[in-house]
Amino acid sequence: MVIKINRAKRLFLSVNSLIIIIVYIVFIVHIGGVSATNDVFSTFNVVLLGTRTFTIDVSDGNVPSGIAAHGTVFYWGVSNEIDKNYDYFIIGIKYVRSGGFGFTPSNSLGGLMSIVKVYDGLYRTVYTIDYEPVFKVPLTSGTVTVGTGGAYVSFSLELHGYDYGDPIPLSYNTYYDGFNWRHYYTKADQDWWNKKAGAVLVKVPEVNGYLGNWGEVKVYLYYYVWNVWTGYVSGWYPVSWNEGGQGTPFKLTDPTPGN
Amino acid sequence: MKRHPILIMILLSIFLAASDNSIIIYSVLPVENSIIPPFTPINVSENMTYFIYVSEVSYSIPRMNYYLGVGGYNYKTLYIEFTDQEGRLLKNVTTWGGIIFLGELDPGIYIINSYGIGKVVLALDLQSPRDIFEGELHEPITFLITPFEAEGIHIVINTNDTVSRYRIEIYNQSVDKIFSEEYVGSVEFDFYFPDQSEWNDIIYIRIVPLDPVAIKFRWYPLNADVTIGNSLLYLFGLMLFVLVFIILLSMVKGR
Numbered sequence: 001m002v003i004k005i006n007r008a009k010r011l012f013l014s015v016n017s018l019i020i021i022i023v024y025i026v027f028i029v030h031i032g033g034v035s036a037t038n039d040v041f042s043t044f045n046v047v048l049l050g051t052r053t054f055t056i057d058v059s060d061g062n063v064p065s066g067i068a069a070h071g072t073v074f075y076w077g078v079s080n081e082i083d084k085n086y087d088y089f090i091i092g093i094k095y096v097r098s099g100g101f102g103f104t105p106s107n108s109l110g111g112l113m114s115i116v117k118v119y120d121g122l123y124r125t126v127y128t129i130d131y132e133p134v135f136k137v138p139l140t141s142g143t144v145t146v147g148t149g150g151a152y153v154s155f156s157l158e159l160h161g162y163d164y165g166d167p168i169p170l171s172y173n174t175y176y177d178g179f180n181w182r183h184y185y186t187k188a189d190q191d192w193w194n195k196k197a198g199a200v201l202v203k204v205p206e207v208n209g210y211l212g213n214w215g216e217v218k219v220y221l222y223y224y225v226w227n228v229w230t231g232y233v234s235g236w237y238p239v240s241w242n243e244g245g246q247g248t249p250f251k252l253t254d255p256t257p258g259n
Numbered sequence: 260m261k262r263h264p265i266l267i268m269i270l271l272s273i274f275l276a277a278s279d280n281s282i283i284i285y286s287v288l289p290v291e292n293s294i295i296p297p298f299t300p301i302n303v304s305e306n307m308t309y310f311i312y313v314s315e316v317s318y319s320i321p322r323m324n325y326y327l328g329v330g331g332y333n334y335k336t337l338y339i340e341f342t343d344q345e346g347r348l349l350k351n352v353t354t355w356g357g358i359i360f361l362g363e364l365d366p367g368i369y370i371i372n373s374y375g376i377g378k379v380v381l382a383l384d385l386q387s388p389r390d391i392f393e394g395e396l397h398e399p400i401t402f403l404i405t406p407f408e409a410e411g412i413h414i415v416i417n418t419n420d421t422v423s424r425y426r427i428e429i430y431n432q433s434v435d436k437i438f439s440e441e442y443v444g445s446v447e448f449d450f451y452f453p454d455q456s457e458w459n460d461i462i463y464i465r466i467v468p469l470d471p472v473a474i475k476f477r478w479y480p481l482n483a484d485v486t487i488g489n490s491l492l493y494l495f496g497l498m499l500f501v502l503v504f505i506i507l508l509s510m511v512k513g514r
Contacts, residue, residue, distance in 0.1 A: 045387055047324065048405060051357035051461070055334050070334055072357065072432075072460065094460065197408075253360075 046076040046090060047255050054239040056223050071095040073219050073241075074199075077255030084209040084259060088129070089252055091116050091217055092199035093181070113222055114181040116200055117168065119215035119249075124205045126177040126215075128167045131200040165198055176215070177202055209258040216249040217241075298401035298465060300328075300380040300434050303337070303373035311369045311381065318394035323363045324384035326403045328463050330377050330434030331355035337375025344368045356433040358403065358461060378434040382463050388479040396425070396468040402476070407460045409480030411451035414464070416476050418445050423472035430463040441469070449481055 052073040071094050078088035093114055120126050165181045179200045204214065222238035241247040301309060316323070327350075329339050334355045341350045341359055344367060350359045355377075371379060385392055385402035392402065406412050414427065421444040429438035429450065437453055452459040466476065 047322070047360075047384070048326075048358065048386060048403075048461075049360045050352070051354065053336070053354045053357050055355075067334060070355075074460070253362075 046078055048074065049077045049089075049253060049255065050075045050250055052219070052241060052250060054221075056239060068223060069095045069097050071239075073250070075217060075250055075252060077252065082259070085206055086203045087206050087211055087254060087256070088201060088203055089118065089217075090199055090201050091118065091178075091219070092197065093219065093221065094195065094197040096195045114198065115168070115178065115218075115220045116181070117176045117178040117218045117220075118200075118202045118204065118252075119176040119218065120204055121215040122212060123175040126175060127203040128177045128179060129201040129203050131165050131167060131179040132198055165200075178217075206254075209256070211252075211254040214252060214254070216251045218249040297398045298381055299399060300378050300401075300430060300436075300463075300465075303339075303371070303375075303377055303379055305373070305375060307373045309371040309373070309379075311371060312367070313364045313369060314366045316394075318383075318392065318400075320383060320385065320392050320394075321387070321390045322384045325361040325364050326382045326384060327359040327361060327371070328378075328380045328382055328403065328430070328434050328461070329354050329357055329359065330379075330430075330432070332376060332433075335376070337373065337377040339374070339377075339379060340370075340372040342370045342372065344370070346370065356431075356461075380430065380434055380463055380465075385464075385476075385478070388477075390477065392476045393474070395471065395473040396466060397471050399465055399467040401463050401465040404462050404464060404478055405460060406462055406478075406480040409452075409459065411449055411481040412462065413447070413449050413479050413481055414476075415447045415478065416442070416445060416466070416474050418475075419473040420444065422470070424469035425472050425474070426467040426469060428465040428467065430465065431459060432461045434463065451481065 052075075053070070054073070055070040056068045074090075074092040074094070076090040076092070078090070093116070118126050165179050168176070168178050168180060179198075181198045204211065206212075218241060220238065220240045222240075241249050303309065313325070327339070327341055329337065329352055331337050331354065336353050336355045338353045339351060339359065340348055341361065342348050349369075350361060352359050373379070380401055382401040382403040383392075384390075386405040388406075392400075394400075404412070416425075416427070418425075424441060424443050426439060426441045427446075428436060431437050431452070438450055464476075464478070466474065
């Protein structure tokens with residue numbers, strides 16, 4: 001009789017332990033993130049410093065004419081970082097399809113490219129801390145999160161995506177950094193995607209908590225159609241803020257002067 | 260308006276002198292010479308000027324940042340300038356659905372110049388889901404929130420009585436109204452955005468008191484694919500797990 005009770009208790013405790021382990025794994029999967037800096041880990045707020053909106057107007061007849069996509073570039077500052085030697089900024093881009101992208105001719109492929117560069121006005125080194133999107137397998141979904149662990153901004157990728165992001169290679173100039181975001185030209189996914197988003201988190205130096213004469217963010221993004229048989233590329237539709245094109249770059253301001 | 264700024268200033272000063280000291284944000288339409296109530300979305304037109312007066316506030320809010328939300332029609336952009344009383348440009352934007360970050364504003368008169376057809380709304384910063392606003396409302400107030408990628412928002416309003424009436428209005432990124440409903444007393448509800456594919460990354464929530472009402476307001480996103488990473492939560496979870504596991508293990512061994 002006693003043995004039976006002990007077995008029941010052990011079974012009960014074992015089940016409880018198993019539940020706790022499962023809960024903890026779920027906890028880690030959903031809550032745990034990655035971050036490259038303790039400073040960002042220790043912070044929590046982001047402040048939206050500005051936005052830029054755009055439309056991509058297709059007009060060459062290779063795809064249905066009209067607004068093919070529209071989108072927004074978001075500029076966030078980390079509002080309560082602790083390290084007075086650095087400030088952190090998150091730059092996010094989001095496209096929403098308007099129709100043109102989904103009907104690329106069968107003999108053609110379309111592509112999107114985005115480049116985000118964050119410049120320091122005093123030619124100090126800018127560091128990329130984290131960036132998304134990463135390579136995504138088609139027919140899988142996923143969430144990309146930049147700056148997890150504290151200051152965060154999160155995006156959802158579309159279900160069908162071949163998106164790839166990588167840091168801008170360091171050249172002889174290190175006073176700018178950012179990321180290249182390429183949406184590879186694959187017809188399968190370009191026919192189905194609805195919206196796309198990516199973001200980069202950068203760290204920039206401060207002096208006693210002040211950015212001083214700081215730099216700016218330059219964004220360059222465009223859409224194109226490529227005929228796979230003729231090699232003919234038509235329809236380059238750039239949206240640019242001073243990266244080889246129109247407009248002025250976004251000037252970031254110090255969200256936390258003195259910190 | 261641009262031809263008679265002094266006259267407008269005098270009219271505005273007379274009006275302000277007659278008003279109380281709560282937060283006041285007024286716009287004066289140049290043609291009709293009418294006064295727009297505080298924190299109200301304004302339809303703006305080509306080459307128009309609007310005067311705004313910002314006074315001291317006594318609300319409890321995490322950050323006293325001001326935003327100017329700007330929206331166009333059907334993705335048509337408009338150019339908006341935000342200047343000080345002397346006409347010095349402080350911020351500007353060209354957009355069909357964006358914001359101007361104004362930061363903390365000193366009390367005083369500010370000017371909005373509009374070059375295009377659209378809508379603008381002044382809003383206070385309540386963008387983080389855990390932000391709490393607390394204050395007694397006599398005039399409408401508008402908040403900017405950022406339910407990025409969320410399917411909707413959960414709204415919680417606690418009032419100090421059960422009889423005060425107020426209206427909640429919700430505007431999307433293009434400053435188009437997508438919700439309006441009257442309530443009495445405390446309320447808590449989910450609101451799912453009517454168009455999931457469109458622009459719900461920036462939302463403006465306007466609370467219009469129909470009676471003077473003291474409120475406590477907070478919000479959080481619904482079904483957002485947001486990963487909240489926090490090392491403290493991670494460590495807490497780890498410690499909790501280890502502690503419980505050890506206790507259970509000792510209990511099993513003790514049998």
